[in-house]
Amino acid sequence: MRRIPSGDTLPRTICEQCNTIHYENPNLIVGCIPEWENRILLCKRAIEPRVGLWTVPAGFMENGETTAAGAQRETLEEANARVEIIAPYALYNIPHINQVYLLFRAKLLDLDVSAGAETLQVDMFDEDDLPWDELAFATVRNTLRHYFSDRHNGEFRFHMGTIEPMPTSHDTSHQV
């Protein structure tokens, strides 16, 4: 049942059995850009949405971890890669699917990397050979554009943006 609890301002899903209020709040997706000299690591997705397209390692933050630890865990799970977090780099709001992306810059500790269970292939790319037309998500595309632009300028700044639904797309619920 959905109703506005006493003292609240928005309708919430409330269990009719036990009166528990099930708050539904935005999810944080944490990930990183793993760097090795001039190249960065990308993962080719083995799962929907956007199977076969490339992304940075990222996924839902879990309870009990920090944002940086979540980004490291996702990088290990998706690319069997160990990274040291350098700094937060980009925050993207995706309000139409209730998600917030937080991506870090990270230093890859070695090149002993391989595809995890949700990944078809792991590879290292420089700006020139990056598969710009085969990136899975707008967040990844925007973040990587900023990344290489900042690298040219010699200074990495923190970026924030909002991803709107794509007018011609039928899968706006599939941004992750």
Added chain:
Amino acid sequence: MRRIPSGDTLPRTICEQCNTIHYENPNLIVGCIPEWENRILLCKRAIEPRVGLWTVPAGFMENGETTAAGAQRETLEEANARVEIIAPYALYNIPHINQVYLLFRAKLLDLDVSAGAETLQVDMFDEDDLPWDELAFATVRNTLRHYFSDRHNGEFRFHMGTIEPMPTSHDTSHQV
């Protein structure tokens, strides 16, 4: 019932009736430091936890909004104050209570402010008269220390940190 769903790595709460998986992920708390010349706005809390202590306007981000819009909404709700968001300023992980704080710098648009329903009192403070010993949360204390330090240095940088449980406190679940 809690078990590890197929293809997952962590136990989740699963409804035995409909097999819905109830993911429990960290919550984002969004807020801001509302600035007016050399002073900032703080709210004296009317609700637990930490009733009677001072905080910046902040609260749980809601579905369908951006982090900045959530910070503006909370500022309006708690202090009847209108702000323009300047930039993201601080991110704090509080892993033991599954929260992530994101606080912005913001420009107060006028001084027509007053206590909202969850606030006892709203007031403007400069660094010298700020109630440092009556701040509600470690996130607020740390953020404001950075804020005034950055102001002295003439440059506001983005800060990230992690709040650990307080060893002598019994209310570590009450950080918000």
